[in-house]
Amino acid sequence: MQILKRLPFFLLTFYFLSEHLPGTAAFRVFDDVDGTETILAFENENIKIQCKTDVPMTYCGFLHPKGKRFSFTDRDVNDGQCTIKIKVSKNDDGEWKCHIGRQTVRVETIKKIRVRVVNQVAAIHPNITAVHGKPVTIHCATTNGFVPISYCRFEPPKGSPFNIDSAVTPKNPILGKYFYPQNRSLDRGDCAVTIRKVKYDDVGIWTCGAGLDDGKEYTDVIRIDVEGLYTMSTASATGITFGGILIAIALVILGVMAWKKRAVLGGRRQPPPQPEVIEIQELGQRQRSRSPEPGRMVPSVVVQSPSEPGASPLIPKS
Known part of the structure; x- marks a missing residue:
């Protein structure tokens, strides 16, 4: 009977603990x-x-x-x-x-x-946009509370896979660029890596893997995009490509129209006159044909040189 009286108290205590205890x-x-x-x-x-x-x-x-x-x-x-x-x-x-x-x-x-x-291990942010030349952190974690992991590894889109833990600091980074963030811990189920300076080689799909006590490895994927001076969005790249195709088509059409116009004008053009060839024999015949016809009067001009001054009709005699 006493147990039944105290049952509501036990239920209330269980509810409070389930709601408020970390x-x-x-x-x-x-x-x-x-x-x-x-x-x-x-x-x-x-x-x-x-x-x-x-x-x-x-x-x-x-x-x-x-x-x-x-x-x-x-x-x-x-x-x-x-x-x-x-x-x-x-x-x-x-x-x-x-x-x-x-x-x-x-x-x-x-x-x-x-x-x-998600499953046992998941990426906190499956899609990350980083700034070129700036640091960025990739983070996977256990889902079922703060479950410790035995190891943490990453597979970058380019280059060799590597494993990482808190012993890798900014002073001794892997390959000169990867280190474990200071505010994370494998004991808390954090599989994370910080890229010191993001480059375009880091763009793509990363795979994080963590080993649990059951002897299995659980993975998830993270996609990194890099924005910077030489990076354009997919929409911009598509627009530029489409614009280039339109310009190329327009140039081809203009070239075909110019070729057709030239062909039409060339068909209507009259051939240049051939130069007249006159042989010597023909030239002689033309000169003889230009001789005065018989019976045609040709005036003659006689020039006399006066032998003495008085003989000239234009000079009066003294």
Whole structure:
């Protein structure tokens, strides 16, 4: 009888411990620099998606990646936080949005939460865009809480695979460019590497692998894109290629039109006159043909030189 009386107390204690003690949830939550939160969880696992603020809320709402909405009023929000609990599935994988409304500030605060349904080991960010010449960190982690890993290895898109741990520091990097980040630990299930200066050889698919106590290796992939002075987006490259093709087609069309026009004009052009060839014999005949005909009077001119001055008819005699 005493046990039945104390049963509600035991149930209340169990509920409190399951809700508030750390380490009871298997899923892991990671906070990004930009304020985005990432949740790694197994399929069919019970997870909590939570929004927090430093001031009291008037209302709170969640937007599902597929468009479904969940709303909470001031009765459901306590101490500047609201929480939704779901049994996660592949359909819940994606970016969630939390809308927070406050009476003092009319504009809503929006927080982004990425939910990823993964296996034993998963990449925190499966797609990373890095800046050329700047450092970037690739991070995989165990999903089932802070489970230690026996080793951590990476396969870059180009070059040799390598294994890494906390003994590799910025002072002794692998191949002069890879080192283990100081704020990570294999004992916490972190398989991570920092690239000192990202180059275009680092672009592509990276594979992270971690060994667990069951003797198996679990992997995931991360895609790195590099933006910089000599990098253009896929849309820009496609536009330039398409533009080049159009220009080439236009030049070919203009060339064909010019060739046809020249051919037409050349067909209408009269051949140049052939130079007249006059042989010597023919020239002699032409000269004889130009001789005066018989019976034609040809005036003659006689020039006399006076022998003495008085003989000239133009000079009067003295």
